[in-house]
Amino acid sequence: MTVVTTYLLPCLWAFLACLGFSIIFNMRGLSVWIACFGGALGWLVYLLCGSDIPAAFFAAIVIGVFSEFMARLRHCPVTGYVLISLLPLVPGGGIYRSMAFALAGDTSKFLSVLLNTLGIAAALAVGSMVSSSLFRTVYSSMQRAKEHRSQASRR
Amino acid sequence: MEYDVLLELAADMGCRLMTSGAEIYRVEESMQRILNAYGLSSAEVFAIPNCIIVSVTTPEGRSITRMRRIAAHGTDIELLERCNSLCRRLCTEVLPLPEARALLAEIPREERHFSLPVLLLGYGLAPMFFTAMFGGTLFDAVSAFLIGVVIGLLQFYGTRLLPANSFVRTAFCSAVASFLSPLFVHLGFGAHIDLISIGALMLLVPGVAITNAMREIMAGDTISAISQMSDALLCAVAIALGAAVGFSVGRML
Structure with missing residues (x-):
């Protein structure tokens, strides 16, 4: 039961929230479900890794690899998948909480929440950057190996 | 060959891609590929978020340049996917120029948009489930839905x-x-002010700008990355400022 409420339900909510965003970004067809699944997957990884800065980093890596793979599979731009799948991880709560602490005059809490927010944003950025670059390198070398093999077999 | 028409085609394609929210490298690469496919190997393309410049030298030695100013725009994945597949098609089939231009002009007419009620449903669903995701109750989620619809109306008519x-x-x-x-919590609708606000603010948070900025850096377009990043920071400051005002007024209730 705890597994359902702590992991599965939040992921279902993340999926549905991404669905809302896919309407806003005018996404259609199968792409919608892929992007929403990516969002849920990312949130699951984030929860499993402990909901902190490293967790955001790993979630961004998983989302990046998943989106790049799906984009290659369907021959369509990766942009939409990454944009929508990363949205649940964007630290909106951090911006809000740091503002609330700033208003309350609690400088030390304000600074620590602000730094944490910036850290999560940076982790997302670096994570998605690393995963896409890695994926492209591995994928293109795999493609080259495949061509090489098919040429060799033709000979 | 009519190079003016070809250049116009490439610039139109770049313009469409850019307004759909494509990354800079995708815009530049698509234009370059089209020009190459039509036999212009010496094409130079430069794009930043609000401007595209294409310059080519024809085989006769005449150089032609086109510049396009890109207006402020949102994200439109449907337009992006359609432009991308047309670009792929043009590069492999090299259709005659008038036909290619007609196909490109067709895209905005053929493109489907969600009607306002469906769009507002999207604006409501996103905050509703973000609030639920962060641990809000059912009533919190419903009030986040209503606030999301209000934000959607503001964005649409804003x-x-x-x-x-x-x-x-x-x-x-x-x-x-x-x-x-x-206000909603005061009226007894929902219990967590912070969760409802955070869910609703997720609609405004600069997630797209941050992600895009990183993708620009990865592709080596530093100028575009810096401009997207400052966009994201400004957006975050705007959210914090607005939330500070709204929060203070709301607390007086």
Whole structure:
């Protein structure tokens, strides 16, 4: 039961929230479900890794690899998948909480929440950057190996 | 060959891609590929978020340049996917220029948009489930849905009501959202002011700008990355400012 409420339900909510965003970004067809699944997957990884800065980093890596793979599979731009799948991880709560602490005059809490927010944003950025670059390198070398093999077999 | 028409085609394609929210490298690469496919190997393309410059030298030695100013735009994945597949098709089939231009002009006419009620449903669903995801109750989620619909209306009619820049519009939306959430809680609808506000603010948070900026850095377009990044920071400041105003007013209830 705890597994359902702590992991599965939040992921279902993340999926549905991404669905809302896919309407806003005018996404259609199968792409919608892929992007929403990516969002849920990312949130699951984030929860499993402990909901902190490293967790955001790993979630961004998983989302990046998943989106790049799906984009290659369907021959369509990766942009939409990454944009929508990363949205649940964007630290909106951090911006809000740091503002609330700033208003309350609690400088030390304000600074620590602000730094944490910036850290999560940076982790997302670096994570998605690393995963896409890695994926492209591995994928293109795999493609080259495949061509090489098919040429060799033709000979 | 009519190079003017070809250049116009490439510039139109770049313009469409850019307004659909494509990354800079995708815009540049698509234009370059089209020009190469039509036999112009010496094409130079330069794009930053609000401007595209294409310059080619024809085999006769004449050089032609086109510049396009890109207006402020949102994200439109449907337009992006359609332009991308047309670009792929042009590069493999090399259709005659008039036909290619007609196909490109067709895209905005063929493109489907969600009607306003469906769009507002999207604006409601996103905050509703973000609030649920962060641990809000059912009533919290429902009030986040209502606030999301209000933000959607503001975003949709906001360009007419508030003709100022996007900074002011974001700050205004954020102020409305963080004023409405204490109001709903005050009226006994929902229990967590912070969760409702955060869910609603997720609609305004610069997630797209941050992600895009990183993708620009990865592709080596530093100028575009810096401009997207400052966009994201300004947006975050606007949200915080607006939320501060709305929050203070809402607390007086």
